Amino acid sequence: MLRSKQLDALVCLFRTNEWDVIESYAKYGPIVTWQRLVSDMIPSVFMDQYQGYMLGLEYLYTKGYRRIANVFSSKGLDTPERIRAFNDFAFKYQLKADEIPDFHDKLTIFDGEEIARWWMKQTNRPDAIACSNDNVAAGLLTELRRAGFSAPDDIGILGFDNTDLAHLLDLTTIHYPANKQAENAVYIILDMLGQHVSEVHVLEFELIERKSTKSS
Incomplete structure (x- = not known):
């Protein structure tokens, strides 16, 4: 669908194909992944x-x-x-x-x-x-x-x-700021499509202390 221009871009959350197979389609449109990946063709928005x-x-x-x-x-x-x-x-x-x-x-x-x-x-x-x-x-x-x-x-x-x-x-x-992670994926896609977007978010984990652990 990406190759035939039925889709403008893909956000890859999970995969069954090997990365080299997925990378072969990146020439038809932007592909961004949430998974940990170092690639010149597919940007990743994974968190550490x-x-x-x-x-x-x-x-x-x-x-x-x-x-x-x-x-x-x-x-x-x-x-x-x-x-x-x-x-x-x-x-x-x-x-x-x-x-x-x-x-x-x-x-x-x-x-x-x-x-x-x-x-x-x-x-x-x-x-x-x-x-x-x-x-x-x-x-x-x-x-x-x-x-x-x-x-x-x-x-x-x-x-x-x-x-x-x-x-x-x-x-x-x-x-886990999944909403900002998703926004970053969209920002990257829009940028790759030539549209002006805001800078991507800095993604950081945050400890939320409540009552299931000691208070002191």
């Missing part, structure tokens, strides 16, 4: 997941948390960077990175409930859990509440994305 996850880990450390469990999403490009951030974080503070098992491919509220049930069975429990997103954090929080536990009294819970759900449940989380 290492930086975002490290921001959350450092925050948990300042609040006194030392036994931190990690919940990761799929094994895409974001997860390896978050794993690298935790390994560097553990090395920096001389924490045992493999003392607590990681959770992978966890994205839903139900996954969070499952992790809560796991936590309740442990004799040496993590004192904080850094979640892959706010859905997992919400499931974790609500399942623990049903069982009579609370955050932050019994455990610290950190979400990611700063969705409406995090606001509703008072979850501490990492704000």
